[in-house]
Amino acid sequence: MKVILRRVKKTPLDFEVKSDEITFKGYLQYHSGKLILLQANLKGSLFKSCDICAEEFKLLLDEDIEFYISDGVYEDENNIELDVVESLDGSVEIEELLNSEIELIRSDYHSCDECKHSN
Numbered sequence: 001m002k003v004i005l006r007r008v009k010k011t012p013l014d015f016e017v018k019s020d021e022i023t024f025k026g027y028l029q030y031h032s033g034k035l036i037l038l039q040a041n042l043k044g045s046l047f048k049s050c051d052i053c054a055e056e057f058k059l060l061l062d063e064d065i066e067f068y069i070s071d072g073v074y075e076d077e078n079n080i081e082l083d084v085v086e087s088l089d090g091s092v093e094i095e096e097l098l099n100s101e102i103e104l105i106r107s108d109y110h111s112c113d114e115c116k117h118s119n
């Protein structure tokens with residue numbers, strides 16, 4: 001699902017995309033300046049190898065995600081540290097945002113239930 005950023009207004013624009021076992025559902029809403037707010041919930045599961053025993057296990061996900069998308073290069077003039085993703089072509093692909101969230105989750109530290117419980 002491709003979204004043209006300048007078409008995002010104050011009225012929330014709902015989206016829902018899926019990737020394998022994961023549903024990414026939320027909305028985009030114009031914030032201010034070049035910024036568009038993204039609020040979403042990421043729910044489902046993925047297979048990952050445990051960081052302790054290296055066994056594959058199913059990681060259950062239910063995370064609320066919030067960040068801003070900047071239509072163009074973002075300059076933090078007011079020094080408010082926002083979580084901003086820049087778009088340089090005036091659009092975003094929701095599936096790409098989902099994929100980068102999944103990558104972030106994969107790169108986090110996770111251990112399987114057995115390792116968790118043996119601590």
Ligand SMILES: [Zn+2]
Nearest residue numbers: 050053112115
């Ligand atoms: Zn383990």
